[in-house]
Amino acid sequence: MSELSAHHVGLTVERLDRAVDFYRDVLGLDVVSRFSVGGEAFATGVGVDGASAEFAHLDAGGVRVELVSYDPEGDHVADSTVTVNQPGAAHVGLSTADLDAFYESLPDTVEPQSPPQRTESGTRILFLRDPEGNLVEVLEA
Known part of the structure; x- marks a missing residue:
């Protein structure tokens, strides 16, 4: 088996610009890149029919934080009722x-x-x- 190394931590967001503003302006992370991805290979890879997405990568001192906003948008699951002790919480x-x-x-x-x-x-x-x-x-x- 080939060795793995960390590449990024990803968060799906509803409003990419609002999320970028927070991570850049409040937390002080630098925006490394912004880009979009679509097409059949992407949709098949993420398992969402017809998916495309807008991405922002931010530098957190050696760890890349990836913020991504999908089209079509899925159901919102993160809210103030999700706590760190719930399986699947991130x-x-x-x-x-x-x-x-x-x-x-x-x-x-x-x-x-x-x-x-x-x-x-x-x-x-x-x-x-x-x-x-x-x-x-x-x-x-």
Whole structure:
């Protein structure tokens, strides 16, 4: 078997521009590229008849975050009732050297689940949601 390496973490979003604005302006990630993909091979590959999609790739310090908006759009599943302990739940994990400074810099439109917390392992964490309802964990490294 050939070796695998990480390429990206992907999140499906409803409004690509809104999601890009959040990940770029609030979380400080750099937009690496934006592109669209369609055609029969893509639709067959993703298992959605007639699918096409708009993509944005952002650099999260060695990890690529891929935001993708599909046409046709599927049913919305991420909302405030989805929690990290539910099978199938996903989140993006990012780190910062100063979690308190990050927390204080959040705009009023972003409501974290709690102030920064120190876990039993000693790690400081903060969870928030992007404008699409996806969970984002920020931890102090």
